[in-house]
Amino acid sequence: MDQALSKVKVLVEALEWIRRFRDRYVVVKLGGSALEEPESVKRCLADVVFMEAVGMRPILVHGGGKAISRSVAEAGIEPRFVQGRRYTDEKTLEIATRVLTEEICASLVDLIKTQGGRAVGLHVNEQPVLEGKKLTLQDANGESIDLGRVGYVTGIREDVIHSVCRGGVIPVLPSIAIDTEGGSLNVNADTAAAAIAALIGAEKLVFLSDVPGIFLNKEDPSTLVPHLTIRRCRELIGDGTIATGMVPKVEAALDALEVGVGKVHIIDANIPHSLLLEVYSDQGIGTEIVG
């Protein structure tokens, strides 16, 4: 009896959050590191299917940096990164587009379907929804660095996203945008997810990565920080506590918060049902960042 009652308590606790997030957009970014663990990916997608079934509007944005690097290396090209962005010549763009759309996006759509959900890949080969511009970075001396076909998201076909979501279908978006001439641009998936969350006015932006959240000391799991503000994040980037792949993620998170996205969460895709724990329970999990 006690066990049955505790199950009901879980449902009652979830009800408040289910009501609160009904018809709200949540952008879920599945990172390339998390994508390396097929069982974790399946569980995360089951959570996304649950979110849609209880009335939320999840938008799945994914990367695939590790898979792109493998395919690029197989083609005899040495992967090269500048300030966390992949230098993308025409051949690299072709490979990145194929890996992200035909391999990763297609398999995520299939996996959602096998778990009873409905999903559609929205990208260059199907229905493009991300508009972008070429990104130019500057080096320490203020000189422009050419990254090739690398871009950033400037717009989104909101009408397409709205109608897909209203129809009970989960949009799956790889981080490839189209420029005004119809050419493809390779976009860092963290920045793509943040831009999408900002443009669509998402309630939340959730990064599913391969760490439980942000640590003050990466060697010591007890230093996980459950709650951070924009200001504190900037301090942690400044003093090097937040480093490597976490920097573009947190910078993208701050951009999204500054333009009105409610909250950003960084959680571990390898913790079973981390998404549901974050969204539908009082306790939360991982690191949340607020404005």
Ligand SMILES: Nc1ncnc2c1ncn2[C@@H]1O[C@H](COP(=O)(O)OP(=O)(O)O)[C@@H](O)[C@H]1O
């Ligand atoms: N302070 C920190 N706390 C947690 N992880 C950190 C921190 N600083 C750097 N990292 C690194 O950031 C990585 C996540 O970034 P990345 O590998 O690019 O993920 P993804 O593929 O999900 O985009 C973690 O695996 C970790 O090694």
Ligand SMILES: CC(=O)N[C@@H](CCC(=O)OP(=O)(O)O)C(=O)O
């Ligand atoms: C311009 C740029 O760097 N694009 C990324 C896109 C994929 C990505 O960002 O994947 P993660 O989620 O694994 O980081 C790349 O080519 O690797």
